[in-house]
Amino acid sequence: MDNKAISRMFEEIADMLEISGDKYSRFEIRAYRAASLTIGTLQEPIEEIFRKGGVEALKELPGIGEGLAKKIAEFIRTGKMSKYAELKKRYPIDFSSLTAIEGLGPKRIYALYSKLGVKDIESLKAAAEAHKIRGLEGFGEKSEEQIAESLSLVEGNRGRMLLGEALPVAESMVKELLSYAPVEKAFIAGSISRMRETVGDIDILVTSKKPKEVMDFFTSMKGVARAIVSGPTKTTVWLDIGISCDLRVIEDGSFGAAQQYFVGSKAHNIEVRKIAIRKGYKLNEYGLFDKAGKPVEGADETRIYSKLGMQHVPYEMRENRGEIELALKHRIPQLIEMKDIRGDLHTHTKETDGTNAIEEMAQAAIARGYEYFATTNHTKSLRIARGMDESGFRKFFAKVDLLNEKLDGRIRILKGAEVDILKDGSLDLGDKILGEMDCVVAAVHSSTNLTSEEMTKRVEKALGSGMANILAHPTGRLLNEREAYPIDLDAVAQSAKDNGVALEINSFISRLDLNDTNILSTSKYGPMYSIDTDAHSTQHLEMMRYGVGTARRGWLQSVSVLNSMKLEELMRFLKK
Ligand code: DGT
Ligand code: CA
Ligand code: CA
Numbered sequence: 414m415d416n417k418a419i420s421r422m423f424e425e426i427a428d429m430l431e432i433s434g435d436k437y438s439r440f441e442i443r444a445y446r447a448a449s450l451t452i453g454t455l456q457e458p459i460e461e462i463f464r465k466g467g468v469e470a471l472k473e474l475p476g477i478g479e480g481l482a483k484k485i486a487e488f489i490r491t492g493k494m495s496k497y498a499e500l501k502k503r504y505p506i507d508f509s510s511l512t513a514i515e516g517l518g519p520k521r522i523y524a525l526y527s528k529l530g531v532k533d534i535e536s537l538k539a540a541a542e543a544h545k546i547r548g549l550e551g552f553g554e555k556s557e558e559q560i561a562e563s564l565s566l567v568e569g570n571r572g573r574m575l576l577g578e579a580l581p582v583a584e585s586m587v588k589e590l591l592s593y594a595p596v597e598k599a600f601i602a603g604s605i606s607r608m609r610e611t612v613g614d615i616d617i618l619v620t621s622k623k624p625k626e627v628m629d630f631f632t633s634m635k636g637v638a639r640a641i642v643s644g645p646t647k648t649t650v651w652l653d654i655g656i657s658c659d660l661r662v663i664e665d666g667s668f669g670a671a672q673q674y675f676v677g678s679k680a681h682n683i684e685v686r687k688i689a690i691r692k693g694y695k696l697n698e699y700g701l702f703d704k705a706g707k708p709v710e711g712a713d714e715t716r717i718y719s720k721l722g723m724q725h726v727p728y729e730m731r732e733n734r735g736e737i738e739l740a741l742k743h744r745i746p747q748l749i750e751m752k753d754i755r756g757d758l759h760t761h762t763k764e765t766d767g768t769n770a771i772e773e774m775a776q777a778a779i780a781r782g783y784e785y786f787a788t789t790n791h792t793k794s795l796r797i798a799r800g801m802d803e804s805g806f807r808k809f810f811a812k813v814d815l816l817n818e819k820l821d822g823r824i825r826i827l828k829g830a831e832v833d834i835l836k837d838g839s840l841d842l843g844d845k846i847l848g849e850m851d852c853v854v855a856a857v858h859s860s861t862n863l864t865s866e867e868m869t870k871r872v873e874k875a876l877g878s879g880m881a882n883i884l885a886h887p888t889g890r891l892l893n894e895r896e897a898y899p900i901d902l903d904a905v906a907q908s909a910k911d912n913g914v915a916l917e918i919n920s921f922i923s924r925l926d927l928n929d930t931n932i933l934s935t936s937k938y939g940p941m942y943s944i945d946t947d948a949h950s951t952q953h954l955e956m957m958r959y960g961v962g963t964a965r966r967g968w969l970q971s972v973s974v975l976n977s978m979k980l981e982e983l984m985r986f987l988k989k
């Protein structure tokens with residue numbers, strides 16, 4: 414998969430153009446950033462799109478024009494992008510790692526480079542430890558501390574990749590393995606199968622009667638940088654994208670046992686194994702055996718659980734957080750599924766910082782089989798996202814009205830906004846316009862350095878305004894980049910319940926906010942949850958599966974999910 418490499422290069426090109434001082438328009442820089450986001454979150458290998466349809470197919474991706482498409486094609490063909498190489502000569506700086514540090518944008522990074530020679534994480538760390546940063550103009554003690562804090566977060570996560578980046582890679586590897594005749598079944602196991610928000614490596618199981626051939630095929634696959642461990646039943650390789658992949662070849666008769674073992678988690682497995690022992694069995698990755706060592710079951714995972722007196726446990730629940738007891742009592746809940754989702758209640762268009770027009774968003778939502786979706790652009794105080802004021806929204810909504818008429822019931826577009834919750838808890842638009850909207854998503858984007866008490870009060874005030882329907886990304890965390898801001902989620906969940914506001918499970922791969930543990934801990938207050946993508950392009954609508962996976966890790970059922978409601982029922986909930 415070249416997706417990640419290309420996405421990084423475009424982002425870095427934008428960073429370098431921004432500091433170059435040359436006459437690049439803001440429009441051009443923004444185009445590179447939008448393209449980076451599109452490709453970084455694409456759920457299909459870009460080389461496959463190119464192979465099938467050439468430059469023309471690339472141009473159909475949101476925000477990719479002729480020039481960018483050609484650059485992508487150049488990279489796929491040659492492994493190089495000349496525009497990138499040219500700029501990189503002038504700026505030998507690892508922007509993609511450094512911009513992940515909170516408080517560092519391209520300009521500040523360039524200042525650190527020119528004054529202190531900082532060009533990567535290591536040199537930044539050295540500069541922070543030697544307290545050289547605080548003396549620089551525009552930095553100070555506080556920003557040095559913030560950098561040091563963010564550095565330790567990044568280091569702690571080192572080696573763990575976002576689920577939304579690893580899963581598509583795992584899927585394309587499985588597809589390639591299945592195309593090789595000696596491979597019979599192929600299956601993604603490990604933390605990816607449990608939809609954990611970040612993953613340490615990719616685990617794949619296959620069945621085959623020719624393990625040696627399969628391993629040779631595997632190590633020669635595109636994207637494999639080198640073999641780390643080569644064996645007849647287990648091979649580990651390092652992938653170009655910066656993660657390792659374990660492949661295990663299993664015999665058909667052990668497939669269920671291997672599945673049970675390698676889906677994990679380890680903590681879940683240990684408990685299941687104890688139950689097996691209690692019942693006079695032995696359980697391992699080859700099968701379930703009786704005291705005499707005679708195989709009892711191995712091919713089918715559900716039958717293994719059943720022999721142990723347990724219900725089959727959905728992968729996302731296998732974390733030893735109480736699911737074992739539920740399975741023994743046959744009381745595993747019916748979790749929310751992708752097919753229950755009827756729409757998306759948090760999306761953007763090109764009127765603010767999205768890439769696609771509302772017509773394109775509507776077509777993409779129809780293609781997904783949705784009954785409705787809400788268009789929720791940013792509001793005026795969020796200037797970097799070109800947030801709109803009242804008159805901007807009125808003009809845009811007139812367009813939406815016409816489009817709704819034209820679509821004639823094929824889908825219903827709900828008019829909304831992602832309205833900023835200002836520092837004092839008031840909303841960034843007046844009650845009049847908010848009252849006219851179908852779906853108001855409220856969100857904190859600024860002043861995130863408040864105390865937990867202040868932040869909680871601020872959010873509670875917004876929830877109690879009578880204008881908000883959904884609280885977007887309630888903790889503000891960004892995976893591998895920024896911690897959640899301090900906030901009392903218990904109080905927020907109670908207030909959400911009392912005010913008829915849904916808490917968002919934001920599906921964007923770097924957010925997943927609320928996360929699984931937040932959902933588990935807030936469920937007892939009984940709020941509704943809205944699983945949204947926060948799509949900034951048509952492609953991003955595909956990220957819904959990560960939100961649903963997160964919801965399943967939080968044990969949610971469809972009755973608690975706002976966007977599993979039929980339109981009519983939803984409109985009743987949204988009524989202010
Ligand atoms: P990761 O890779 O850190 O995101 O998390 P996992 O869960 O994918 O862990 P990994 O790749 O080390 O192992 C895959 C699965 O294999 C794991 O979920 C459970 C199983 N497993 C690994 N080591 C052990 C072990 O020592 N005991 C048991 N019972 N299971 C294990
Ligand atoms: Ca793993
Ligand atoms: Ca592994």
